[in-house]
Amino acid sequence: MRKPVIAAAAAAALLLPLQATTPAGAAGTASAYSRSSDPILFVHGYNGSASNWDTMVSRFKSDGWPASHLDQWSYDSRQSNATTAQQLATEADRLLAATGAAKVDVVTHSMGGLSSRYYAKNLGGDSKTEAWVSLGGPNHGTDTANSCFDTSCYEMRIGSDFLTALNSGDETPGSPRYATWWSPCDTVINPDSSVALSGATNTRTACLSHNGLLTDATVYAETRDMINR
Numbered sequence: 206m207r208k209p210v211i212a213a214a215a216a217a218a219l220l221l222p223l224q225a226t227t228p229a230g231a232a233g234t235a236s237a238y239s240r241s242s243d244p245i246l247f248v249h250g251y252n253g254s255a256s257n258w259d260t261m262v263s264r265f266k267s268d269g270w271p272a273s274h275l276d277q278w279s280y281d282s283r284q285s286n287a288t289t290a291q292q293l294a295t296e297a298d299r300l301l302a303a304t305g306a307a308k309v310d311v312v313t314h315s316m317g318g319l320s321s322r323y324y325a326k327n328l329g330g331d332s333k334t335e336a337w338v339s340l341g342g343p344n345h346g347t348d349t350a351n352s353c354f355d356t357s358c359y360e361m362r363i364g365s366d367f368l369t370a371l372n373s374g375d376e377t378p379g380s381p382r383y384a385t386w387w388s389p390c391d392t393v394i395n396p397d398s399s400v401a402l403s404g405a406t407n408t409r410t411a412c413l414s415h416n417g418l419l420t421d422a423t424v425y426a427e428t429r430d431m432i433n434r
Contacts, residue, residue, distance in 0.1 A: 236268070236430050237268050238265075238268060238270045238271070238274075238433075239269075242270065242274070243306055243308050243309055243310045243335050243336070243432070244273070244274040244275070244276065244300050244303075244304045244306050244309050245265065245270070245274060245275055245276065245311075245432065246276045246278055246293075246310070246311050246312070247261070247262070247275070247276060247277050247278060247312050248293065248311065248312070248313040248317030248318075248320065248321050249278075249280075249282070249313075249314055249315070250282065250313075250314045250315025250316040250317050250341075250342075251282045251315060251316040251353075251355075251357060251358070251361070252282055253282060253315065253317075254279055255278065255279040257419055258312075258419070259277075260419065261420070262277060264422075264425050265429065268429065274304055274306075276300050278296050280292055280293070280320075282316060283355035283356065283357055284355075284356055284357060285360065286316070286323055286357055286360050286367065287323055289320035289357075290320040290321070290323035290324040290330075291328065293330075294324055294328045294329075294330060297309050297324070297333055297334075298333075308334060308335040309334060310334070310335055310336045310337075310338075310432040311336070311337045311338065312338045312432070313337070313339050313340065313342060314340045314341060314342075314418065314419055315340070315342060315343065315393070315415065316342070317339075317342070318339035318340075318343070318344055319342065319343070319344070319360065319361070319367075319368075319371065321337065322337075322344070323371060325337065325378060325381060326371065326378050331379025331380060331381055332380070334379075334381040335381060335382070336381060336382045336384070336431060336432040337381045337383050337384070338384050338385075338386075338428050338431065339384070339385040339402070339405075340385075340386050340418040340424065340428070341386070341387060341391050341394055341400060341418045342385065342394075342399075342400055343361045343394055343399050344368075344372070344385070344401070344402055345368060345372060345398070346362055346363030346364065346365065346399055347361055347363070347393065347394045347399055348363065348395040348396075349395060350362045363399075375403075375404065376402045376403045376404055376405070377403065377404030377405050382406075382431070382432075382434070383402060383404060383405035383406070384405055384406040384428075385402055385406070385407045385408065386400075386408045386409075386410050386424055386428070387400035387408070387409060387410065388409070388412065388413040388415070388417070388418060389409065389412060390412040390414060391413065391418070393415040394415065406431070408427065410424055
C-alpha cells in the first residue's frame, strides 16, 4: 500500500527504503563474535550521521564485537552516490588494513544502500564484501525524494538514470550474501516494493517507522545472525 508523500521538511529530516516478499521471522539464536567474524562498515542514509548506529553498535558490542570491528562511517549525503561509493571504497580498504580481515560486512540504512551497491557493482566491492544489508533502502526509488533537491535526491527518484543503471542486469552481483528489511509502516519509502532486490533475502518487519529499523531489537538480531553465519 502506498502512503501519502510526506512534506519536504520531513523527507529531508529522514534517511531513506523497499519491496519485500518474506514475512519476518522471530530473531535467530543469539550469535556472538568469533575470530572468523568480519569487521562491519555501517553506512547511514540521507541527512543522517554516524550516530544513527549508536543503538545497533552497542548491541554488537554486547555480543562481543570489539570497537575496532565496528566502523560508524560518515559522509556528505548531499553528493552523488557514485562519489560516496568511491569514498566508501577507501574506507573499506582502511578497515580491512586496520583489522587484518579479508572481507567486510556492510550494513546500511536508507540511501546508504545505494552507494554501497554502486561500490559492489562498479568498484570491485563485491570481492571485498562478505555480507550486505539494506534496512529500508530506496533501491528502486521513492516518491519522497521528489521533495528534496540535492544530487543524491535526484538519484533516489523513481526512474532516475542512476537507479536505472544500478538496477540493470544483476541486482545482487558477485559473491556477497545480500539481505533487505522493509516495514509496511515506513512512510519514507514509497512504494514499499522499492526495498526488495532480486537475488536477496527480503524480509518484512513488524510495523516500524523508517528510523525504527535502526533500533528494533528483532531487526538487530536478524541482521547480526545474517552477517555472522
